[in-house]
Amino acid sequence: MTTAIHVRGLTKRYGAVQAVGGLDLDIRTGEVFAILGPNGAGKSTTVEILEGYRKRDAGEVSVLGVDPGQATSAWRARVGIVLQTANDAAELTVRETVRHFARYYPDSKDPDEVIAKVGLTERAGARIRQLSGGQRRRVDVALGIVGRPELVFLDEPTTGFDPEARRQFWDLIRSLAAEGTTIVLTTHYLDEAEALADRVAVIAKGRIVAEGTPRTLGGRATASARVTWADGYAETDTPTALVRTLADKYDGEIPGLQIVRPSLEDIYLDLIGDAE
Amino acid sequence: MTATLNIGLARAALETKLFFRQRDAVIFTFSFPIILLVLFGSIFEGDLEGTGITVAQLYSAGLIGAGVMGVAFQNLAIGIAIDRDDGTLKRLAGTPMPRPAYFVGKLVSSLVLAAIEVALLLAVAVLLFDLELPTDIGRWATLVWVLTLGLAGAALLGIAVSSLPRNAKSAAAVVSMPYVLLQFISGVYIPFTELPSWLNNVAAIFPLKWMCQGLRSVFLGDAGAALELTGSYELPKVALVLGLWLVGGLVLCLVTFRWTNRGES
Numbered sequence: 135m136t137t138a139i140h141v142r143g144l145t146k147r148y149g150a151v152q153a154v155g156g157l158d159l160d161i162r163t164g165e166v167f168a169i170l171g172p173n174g175a176g177k178s179t180t181v182e183i184l185e186g187y188r189k190r191d192a193g194e195v196s197v198l199g200v201d202p203g204q205a206t207s208a209w210r211a212r213v214g215i216v217l218q219t220a221n222d223a224a225e226l227t228v229r230e231t232v233r234h235f236a237r238y239y240p241d242s243k244d245p246d247e248v249i250a251k252v253g254l255t256e257r258a259g260a261r262i263r264q265l266s267g268g269q270r271r272r273v274d275v276a277l278g279i280v281g282r283p284e285l286v287f288l289d290e291p292t293t294g295f296d297p298e299a300r301r302q303f304w305d306l307i308r309s310l311a312a313e314g315t316t317i318v319l320t321t322h323y324l325d326e327a328e329a330l331a332d333r334v335a336v337i338a339k340g341r342i343v344a345e346g347t348p349r350t351l352g353g354r355a356t357a358s359a360r361v362t363w364a365d366g367y368a369e370t371d372t373p374t375a376l377v378r379t380l381a382d383k384y385d386g387e388i389p390g391l392q393i394v395r396p397s398l399e400d401i402y403l404d405l406i407g408d409a410e
Numbered sequence: 411m412t413a414t415l416n417i418g419l420a421r422a423a424l425e426t427k428l429f430f431r432q433r434d435a436v437i438f439t440f441s442f443p444i445i446l447l448v449l450f451g452s453i454f455e456g457d458l459e460g461t462g463i464t465v466a467q468l469y470s471a472g473l474i475g476a477g478v479m480g481v482a483f484q485n486l487a488i489g490i491a492i493d494r495d496d497g498t499l500k501r502l503a504g505t506p507m508p509r510p511a512y513f514v515g516k517l518v519s520s521l522v523l524a525a526i527e528v529a530l531l532l533a534v535a536v537l538l539f540d541l542e543l544p545t546d547i548g549r550w551a552t553l554v555w556v557l558t559l560g561l562a563g564a565a566l567l568g569i570a571v572s573s574l575p576r577n578a579k580s581a582a583a584v585v586s587m588p589y590v591l592l593q594f595i596s597g598v599y600i601p602f603t604e605l606p607s608w609l610n611n612v613a614a615i616f617p618l619k620w621m622c623q624g625l626r627s628v629f630l631g632d633a634g635a636a637l638e639l640t641g642s643y644e645l646p647k648v649a650l651v652l653g654l655w656l657v658g659g660l661v662l663c664l665v666t667f668r669w670t671n672r673g674e675s
Contacts, residue, residue, distance in 0.1 A: 187670075215501075
């Protein structure tokens with residue numbers, strides 16, 4: 135398993151504010167990695183340093199084997215960036231825009247195929263101004279992937295989407311991941327991280343406070359479960375044993391049985407609460 | 411190098427297309443100097459101090475200079491401030507696009523717009539105010555180099571000034587003020603003979619005065635030279651100052667240009 139992104143001791147300070155304070159991170163080639171964290175936790179700063187937009191104060195950073203602080207255009211051709219707030223090129227059509235961006239890359243994909251992949255074939259001749267918010271984000275993704283990148287950064291890609299548009303967008307991300315593209319995703323939505331990510335890191339106060347698969351993050355898999363049934367409830371580390379006892383007691387089906395582990399959201403709120 | 415030029419030209423085509431799709435911008439950019447020319451040409455009739463030069467001729471020369479500066483300086487400065495604000499620059503900075511290609515695109519597209527602007531102004535001046543187009547090749551050559559140097563200098567100045575406004579909303583106000591002031595002190599609206607010498611000295615620092623002076627040499631001819639402050643069009647000096655602005659503007663751009671809004675980098 136090779137490493138796409140390797141970060142050690144990353145720090146960045148804006149005046150008196152320590153935005154990132156000694157952050158370590160490893161992202162493997164081909165994985166979907168979600169970075170979670172409240173606003174102001176250093177999430178955007180970290181990602182923008184990885185993207186080559188910002189200079190770091192200290193630490194070791196390698197993205198696809200290159201220091202993004204010394205980014206070359208050869209490196210930029212291997213990295214796709216899907217920005218959070220872009221309102222540009224409103225008077226161009228989708229096709230014109232994607233075709234134009236394809237020219238920047240040495241080995242770009244066919245623009246029409248990219249437009250089809252993001253599901254905008256029917257809107258290819260429409261001006262970007264006329265698109266819905268969700269369709270506009272699809273154009274952003276098209277521009278981010280038209281250069282055949284090995285690594286794609288997605289910054290809060292589904293903010294403001296309706297539930298159906300989010301599901302469709304998730305399918306798009308999954309199909310990218312299925313092609314072997316490494317994906318780094320920042321998001322506010324925990325269900326999004328859970329649905330898409332192989333691994334998740336939580337940033338709070340400029341540090342990683344937890345890292346793991348969505349199922350095991352912050353001890354989620356081993357946290358005590360709450361078992362509820364018709365006549366009572368219990369918090370237990372051994373729910374299976376409890377259920378067996380209950381099954382004997384009720385002689386078969388346990389009325390109103392429910393076993394709940396903490397949700398990713400519970401874990402997340404605990405984690406960032408502890409960091410405060 | 412070829413890649414930069416090719417992508418730069420592709421960007422120029424894109425920028426020009428974008429400009430013409432913003433119909434309100436097209437109408438105002440092109441019509442503003444034309445309306446002023448029609449207005450001034452109609453208000454001030456007659457000859458200048460028995461030189462046989464009409465006031466309309468004088469304003470034609472001045473407004474061509476102002477029109478080119480409008481396209482190059484004002485349009486570019488505001489356009490780039492908007493690009494910086496709406497994410498265009500940030501997005502481009504994240505691609506392998508050679509960064510000089512962005513500027514090639516802006517310069518070439520403003521060259522195209524300026525050529526259209528000059529052609530329109532000349533047509534109006536010839537049709538309505540009997541402006542005589544130069545008949546000798548030398549004057550046409552002067553017209554081309556004055557406009558090219560003046561445009562390039564004004565465009566680079568525009569690129570540099572684009573970093574001054576904090577965001578796209580303030581850009582029009584921040585950029586228009588120096589542009590309008592320069593027009594008033596550079597002999598576009600008010601004859602420079604009416605200005606105090608210190609104002610003429612201020613105007614002499616900036617390219618617009620020299621561009622207009624070069625244009626007067628083309629459209630007013632030898633008879634008009636007597637009207638100049640020094641009694642001559644000083645074409646070598648025009649070339650020198652515009653050339654210096656080209657170099658100075660380039661340095662200023664390289665030093666001041668920001669790919670993001672202030673406070674975001």
